Amino acid sequence: MADDRKLPTRADDFSAWYNELVLRAELADYSPVRGCMVIRPPGYGIWERMQRALDDMFKETGHQNAYFPLFIPESFLRKEAQHVEGFAPETAVVTIGGGKVLDEPLVVRPTSETIIYAMFAKWVQSYRDLPILMNQWANVVRWEMRTRLFLRTLEFLWQEGHTAHATHDEAETEARQMLGIYRKFMEEWVAMPVVTGQKSDSERFAGALRTYSCEAMMQDNKALQAGTSHNLGQNFAKAFDLTFQTESGETAHAWNTSWGVSTRLIGGLVMTHGDDVGLRVPPRLAPIELVIVPIYKTDAERARVIEVAQGVRAALSGPGSGVPIRTHVDVREHLKPGAKYYDWELRGVPIRMELGPRDLDREQAVIVRRDTREKQPVPLATIGEAVRGLLTRIQGDMFAAARERREAHSVREPVTYDRFREIMEGEGAFVYAGWCGGAECEAQVKTDTKATIRVLPDPEFRSPEAPTRCLRCDQPVKSEALWARAY
Amino acid sequence: MADDRKLPTRADDFSAWYNELVLRAELADYSPVRGCMVIRPPGYGIWERMQRALDDMFKETGHQNAYFPLFIPESFLRKEAQHVEGFAPETAVVTIGGGKVLDEPLVVRPTSETIIYAMFAKWVQSYRDLPILMNQWANVVRWEMRTRLFLRTLEFLWQEGHTAHATHDEAETEARQMLGIYRKFMEEWVAMPVVTGQKSDSERFAGALRTYSCEAMMQDNKALQAGTSHNLGQNFAKAFDLTFQTESGETAHAWNTSWGVSTRLIGGLVMTHGDDVGLRVPPRLAPIELVIVPIYKTDAERARVIEVAQGVRAALSGPGSGVPIRTHVDVREHLKPGAKYYDWELRGVPIRMELGPRDLDREQAVIVRRDTREKQPVPLATIGEAVRGLLTRIQGDMFAAARERREAHSVREPVTYDRFREIMEGEGAFVYAGWCGGAECEAQVKTDTKATIRVLPDPEFRSPEAPTRCLRCDQPVKSEALWARAY
Numbered sequence: 001m002a003d004d005r006k007l008p009t010r011a012d013d014f015s016a017w018y019n020e021l022v023l024r025a026e027l028a029d030y031s032p033v034r035g036c037m038v039i040r041p042p043g044y045g046i047w048e049r050m051q052r053a054l055d056d057m058f059k060e061t062g063h064q065n066a067y068f069p070l071f072i073p074e075s076f077l078r079k080e081a082q083h084v085e086g087f088a089p090e091t092a093v094v095t096i097g098g099g100k101v102l103d104e105p106l107v108v109r110p111t112s113e114t115i116i117y118a119m120f121a122k123w124v125q126s127y128r129d130l131p132i133l134m135n136q137w138a139n140v141v142r143w144e145m146r147t148r149l150f151l152r153t154l155e156f157l158w159q160e161g162h163t164a165h166a167t168h169d170e171a172e173t174e175a176r177q178m179l180g181i182y183r184k185f186m187e188e189w190v191a192m193p194v195v196t197g198q199k200s201d202s203e204r205f206a207g208a209l210r211t212y213s214c215e216a217m218m219q220d221n222k223a224l225q226a227g228t229s230h231n232l233g234q235n236f237a238k239a240f241d242l243t244f245q246t247e248s249g250e251t252a253h254a255w256n257t258s259w260g261v262s263t264r265l266i267g268g269l270v271m272t273h274g275d276d277v278g279l280r281v282p283p284r285l286a287p288i289e290l291v292i293v294p295i296y297k298t299d300a301e302r303a304r305v306i307e308v309a310q311g312v313r314a315a316l317s318g319p320g321s322g323v324p325i326r327t328h329v330d331v332r333e334h335l336k337p338g339a340k341y342y343d344w345e346l347r348g349v350p351i352r353m354e355l356g357p358r359d360l361d362r363e364q365a366v367i368v369r370r371d372t373r374e375k376q377p378v379p380l381a382t383i384g385e386a387v388r389g390l391l392t393r394i395q396g397d398m399f400a401a402a403r404e405r406r407e408a409h410s411v412r413e414p415v416t417y418d419r420f421r422e423i424m425e426g427e428g429a430f431v432y433a434g435w436c437g438g439a440e441c442e443a444q445v446k447t448d449t450k451a452t453i454r455v456l457p458d459p460e461f462r463s464p465e466a467p468t469r470c471l472r473c474d475q476p477v478k479s480e481a482l483w484a485r486a487y
Numbered sequence: 488m489a490d491d492r493k494l495p496t497r498a499d500d501f502s503a504w505y506n507e508l509v510l511r512a513e514l515a516d517y518s519p520v521r522g523c524m525v526i527r528p529p530g531y532g533i534w535e536r537m538q539r540a541l542d543d544m545f546k547e548t549g550h551q552n553a554y555f556p557l558f559i560p561e562s563f564l565r566k567e568a569q570h571v572e573g574f575a576p577e578t579a580v581v582t583i584g585g586g587k588v589l590d591e592p593l594v595v596r597p598t599s600e601t602i603i604y605a606m607f608a609k610w611v612q613s614y615r616d617l618p619i620l621m622n623q624w625a626n627v628v629r630w631e632m633r634t635r636l637f638l639r640t641l642e643f644l645w646q647e648g649h650t651a652h653a654t655h656d657e658a659e660t661e662a663r664q665m666l667g668i669y670r671k672f673m674e675e676w677v678a679m680p681v682v683t684g685q686k687s688d689s690e691r692f693a694g695a696l697r698t699y700s701c702e703a704m705m706q707d708n709k710a711l712q713a714g715t716s717h718n719l720g721q722n723f724a725k726a727f728d729l730t731f732q733t734e735s736g737e738t739a740h741a742w743n744t745s746w747g748v749s750t751r752l753i754g755g756l757v758m759t760h761g762d763d764v765g766l767r768v769p770p771r772l773a774p775i776e777l778v779i780v781p782i783y784k785t786d787a788e789r790a791r792v793i794e795v796a797q798g799v800r801a802a803l804s805g806p807g808s809g810v811p812i813r814t815h816v817d818v819r820e821h822l823k824p825g826a827k828y829y830d831w832e833l834r835g836v837p838i839r840m841e842l843g844p845r846d847l848d849r850e851q852a853v854i855v856r857r858d859t860r861e862k863q864p865v866p867l868a869t870i871g872e873a874v875r876g877l878l879t880r881i882q883g884d885m886f887a888a889a890r891e892r893r894e895a896h897s898v899r900e901p902v903t904y905d906r907f908r909e910i911m912e913g914e915g916a917f918v919y920a921g922w923c924g925g926a927e928c929e930a931q932v933k934t935d936t937k938a939t940i941r942v943l944p945d946p947e948f949r950s951p952e953a954p955t956r957c958l959r960c961d962q963p964v965k966s967e968a969l970w971a972r973a974y
Contacts, residue, residue: 029606029609029610031555031556031602031606032560032563032602032605033556033558033559033560033593033602036556036557036558037556038553038554038555038556038606039553039554040553041551041552041553041621044551044552044553044554045551045552047554048552064528064531064532065528065531065532065535066525066526066527066528066531067525067526067531067534067644068518068525069518069520069523069524069525069642070523070595070626070628070642071520071523071579071641071642072520073519073520076519089585089586090585091583091584091585092558092581092583092584092585092593093581093582093583093584094579094580094581094582094595095580095581095582095583096579096580096582096592097578097579097580097630098576098577098578098579098630098632099576099630105583106520106579108557108581108595115518115519115520118519119516119518119525122516123516128821134528138626139557139625139626141557143584143585143586145585154558154584155556155557155558157554334615
């Protein structure tokens with residue numbers, strides 16, 4: 001059973017609230033290995049639903065899953081100059097195997113571009129072998145010094161898509177398509193609005209031509225980079241001799257893309273939707289959508305109420321009942337209903353159904369939304385319809401609430417640099433402002449305020465009136481930029 | 488497109504046939520890292536279907552998925568004496584992280600008992616917290632010297648179930664239940680018959696009280712250990728202080744089980760069902776169940792045939808068509824129908840449909856079973872029914888054929904030790920014979936013949952007339968044993 005001390009509040013200490021909530025809702029736990037977490041069943045259940053939804057979208061767009069080795073020869077990492085610079089400092093290295101020191105150390109993959117494009121080079125001869133559209137679900141390791149459950153861990157789970165194309169434009173279309181799929185998933189499944197756009201050079205993936213990103217606002221007004229998609233150009237194709245014969249018989253290097261999202265999304269879900277009572281899980285990702293809590297005093301009442309509860313569960317979750325609803329009946333005997341309500345609110349189950357003898361007399365049940373905590377009686381005769389409708393409404397309302405929250409904390413009117421610093425040192429925001437395109441301005445803003453350029457937003461996210469001057473140096477702008485502190 | 492040289496035959500060189508088939512059907516490929524393979528989409532597609540089927544069965548029996556760290560502190564492995572002896576020699580060890588030498592080296596998990604039971608110890612206080620029924624899908628690493636694609640690789644994918652119970656009997660029931668689930672999966676999905684039973688002490692999992700196994704016969708008459716389930720007793724609970732308060736208020740150690748199957752099953756599928764033409768994939772595990780090859784000479788014919796083919800595909804694989812059939816239309820223009828047949832036979836798709844203008848005139852298609860290569864015309868009007876029925880028949884026939892093959896190569900009549908050696912040095916077999924229970928006899932048989940005790944078979948697999956004398960020493964038997972050479 002869950003710990004029944006009060007959670008820290010978001011307002012008092014957002015970071016303590018987050019950690020405590022993740023632990024108490026049993027999403028994850030610390031492990032004996034520094035920086036590595038254990039994902040517990042309630043957290044892994046969310047991840048499984050994320051995987052299923054994304055995997056379906058990847059397959060609908062022609063991608064196939066494969067699996068590449070965990071270990072990468074150290075020399076592979078060195079073949080792409082920017083890539084090694086970006087990843088070598090944070091690798092875990094196997095130096096001993098089967099009791100012997102290895103001739104060449106093996107790096108535990110921090111990402112798999114190098115080993116995957118080495119294999120693509122083996123498989124691709126002609127333009128007929130292109131495009132290759134692959135994805136793998138895997139664990140990766142990055143030796144981080146400061147870790148946070150889900151947000152930044154030494155080992156994490158993710159998917160990494162890797163593709164090879166005959167032309168730059170095809171690769172660009174692919175990188176953009178996958179960014180769009182991520183956005184759709186984050187909006188429609190995680191109920192988490194995102195701003196999409198291109199990263200500045202300093203935040204680009206090590207080895208990429210262009211990096212695109214989905215950026216979400218957490219409830220402390222900081223940004224979370226929730227997914228990225230890279231047009232890798234021919235950088236890796238050149239490093240790994242990934243060439244093909246074109247239709248006209250010439251030899252050309254292929255164009256690659258890679259794209260990934262990770263278990264970090266679970267952290268994003270928590271920080272987007274959680275409240276001071278606990279988690280709120282969007283229905284489409286909830287391992288349990290409806291929990292039924294039986295209320296009774298006597299053994300006879302218990303038998304009667306639980307029988308009806310099991311009947312409701314069977315009717316809602318069985319086949320032939322329309323879309324099955326993931327339903328759980330909480331029959332624990334050593335807990336009172338109030339303790340059960342508390343427990344399920346902490347865990348964020350979207351709808352609770354309370355069912356007691358008086359409800360049965362009236363042929364009704366009381367259902368309670370987790371997101372708004374509204375209660376309403378519902379006739380048992382039409383319970384499936386009512387629950388299904390409410391789940392859809394909750395999913396939509398959660399997205400709308402998160403978007404409204406983000407807009408309320410977005411600054412689009414022109415601000416002076418002093419005002420900008422004040423905002424960043426205060427409660428934070430997504431600030432849309434001009435950027436001269438200079439790396440120095442970008443670096444100076446970071447030093448002054450800890451804020452960075454999250455993205456150069458895509459057209460639909462840009463301000464109606466384009467900024468004309470750089471936020472910091474007041475020179476003419478090159479692009480509008482979204483500035484914020486970030487995880 | 489697949490290589491069009493002839494495969495080696497099973498009779499000529501079973502091992503070369505296996506390797507070539509795995510490579511040419513694109514199930515897997517060698518990687519640049521010694522002993523690590525790449526699982527390519529056609530192989531991974533089979534694994535995904537295996538995962539889905541097993542995962543459903545695990546969940547139906549109350550298990551939940553979780554995820555534990557890849558890295559295990561070296562000291563953890565040492566806490567259970569037999570366990571460290573079994574696994575320490577074959578570990579990969581991370582000694583450097585983030586550019587620094589680690590204080591305590593980290594072992595890449597060869598299996599996760601130690602880290603998982605350390606976590607269980609943290610989570611379990613009272614009998615109310617039991618049983619814990621968990622599973623994880625993960626990669627593991629064992630530093631093997633001689634590797635074979637799928638059968639024995641440095642890294643492999645598997646699931647490992649881990650449970651904790653209040654009593655020995657509950658753990659025993661669980662270990663037995665999971666063995667039953669494995670058997671059901673292997674018979675009904677892989678169409679691969681297995682003999683179940685208990686391992687002898689010498690073949691027991693390092694740290695277990697009892698190990699149960701499913702043993703399948705490959706077409707070279709060698710055994711493949713296809714899945715194991717262990718009653719771990721209290722060995723790990725004692726090593727990791729996994730205790731709980733009983734209902735009567737005492738402190739007791741929990742009882743654990745663990746059980747796993749791996750990507751090795753794909754090797755088992757190949758060696759059970761493949762023939763000299765290529766793979767034969769049982770329909771329930773086939774990523775593509777039906778491939779449609781359009782036949783045409785002119786552009787007009789092509790348009791007409793492909794339109795009908797796409798219509799058939801839509802009708803068979805769409806929603807509302809009963810159980811959807813995984814259907815693919817092979818529209819490649821640079822290949823003739825014959826080359827396509829060859830390709831799909833190599834890849835083992837259960838049914839091929841040939842569709843040409845003359846077929847359309849007769850409102851029929853020709854369907855060809857991959858397992859028996861029988862051809863039959865089928866009216867297009869009832870194609871769904873015909874294909875569905877045939878897929879079910881193929882699944883059943885493949886299992887029956889494999890079981891018949893195994894029985895034809897099982898020896899149940901009493902054999903002298905000389906005859907036994909002759910069999911093992913000849914074409915091999917599953918030999919059911921007596922065992923005195925002595926480790927010396929077991930070891931001597933292995934030295935003499937390379938055969939080992941695969942299992943002490945469960946009652947239903949034992950011979951009608953129980954053997955009375957040990958195969959080797961002629962002393963009175965302790966148990967009947969299944970002897971065979973093994974992978």
